[in-house]
Amino acid sequence: AQSVTQLDSQVPVFEEAPVELRCNYSSSVSVYLFWYVQYPNQGLQLLLKYLSGSTLVESINGFEAEFNKSQTSFHLRKPSVHISDTAEYFCAVSESAGKSTFGDGTTLTVKP
């Protein structure tokens, strides 16, 4: 069975500071990995995904995540955050057939 652990439930940072949201997973087979973002009162939106190939994946708004198979991690990073990045971030893993297992989320709060 697959599982996802998001190591920090809340991450407060100041604007323009770097941030890392940590995600570890467990699975016995090859996986697809995802980060979703949920802004207040909105649905989940895909931020970035790892399916195969390069282990470093990037989003259009400056986030990146690196798949580390040996450490079974998929941490999300951004070198300089904005107020508008305040949201809940969910890491998810999928083995096959589209079924995804989600972590419990990390609330990122960017302060001015």
Next chain:
Amino acid sequence: EAGVAQSPRYKIIEKRQSVAFWCNPISGHATLYWYQQILGQGPKLLIQFQNNGVVDDSQLPKDRFSAERLKGVDSTLKIQPAKLEDSAVYLCASSLEQSEQYFGPGTRLTVT
């Protein structure tokens, strides 16, 4: 293209009452998912459809929850009778390829 549509957005009912949620996926998406998201937790898969067939309903409490996707397009999730612990956001998602999911805005259910 239009996104995943869900209705209603909010619902308040008393325990032991019944409730139904509706989802219309993105046009052409064969796979449809229903998730339950309890406050402070990540989404948990309730049921997955491929066209009008059930792929996975292992986490669906079948004594009170039911779901259908009769024509392989839109879907209905029903709870009867509702319990206090059913208070959550019910998310519908759809996918074309069995990896990346697109989520609707969710229905927030409060059971009193």
